[in-house]
Amino acid sequence: MTLVTDALLAAAAAFVVLSVVIVYRIVRGPTMQDRVIAVNVVGTNTVVIIALFAAALDSPGVLDIALVYALLNFLMSIAISKFTVERGGVM
Structure with a gap:
């Protein structure tokens, strides 16, 4: 493994923590x-x-998965926010 790969995996581990x-x-x-x-x-x-x-594994196809997950994360945040407003959870 190279230094860049190790740094990317260490950064990923930090985000997991x-x-x-x-x-x-x-x-x-x-x-x-x-x-x-x-x-x-x-x-x-x-x-x-x-x-x-x-980036660490040099798999650009996996970035498509990250983009789809980002879109789903955005939609989930909107849905949860709308649900809490309708239920009166917002002060």
Whole structure:
């Protein structure tokens, strides 16, 4: 492995650790808005992790998966936000 590959995999590992820490905010978030933002952050971190793995493994086709996941993450955030507004979860 080269130094660049090691650096990309180390960055992906750092994002995985960050996502695990953010899961605490999803579970214990004091408000629904905190939980929605935390879910969005975890989804965004997942897209970054997939992109870093694609770059480290020199697989440009995997970037398509990251793009589709990013679009799904965006739609999920909109749907959750709309659901919380309709249920009166927004102050």
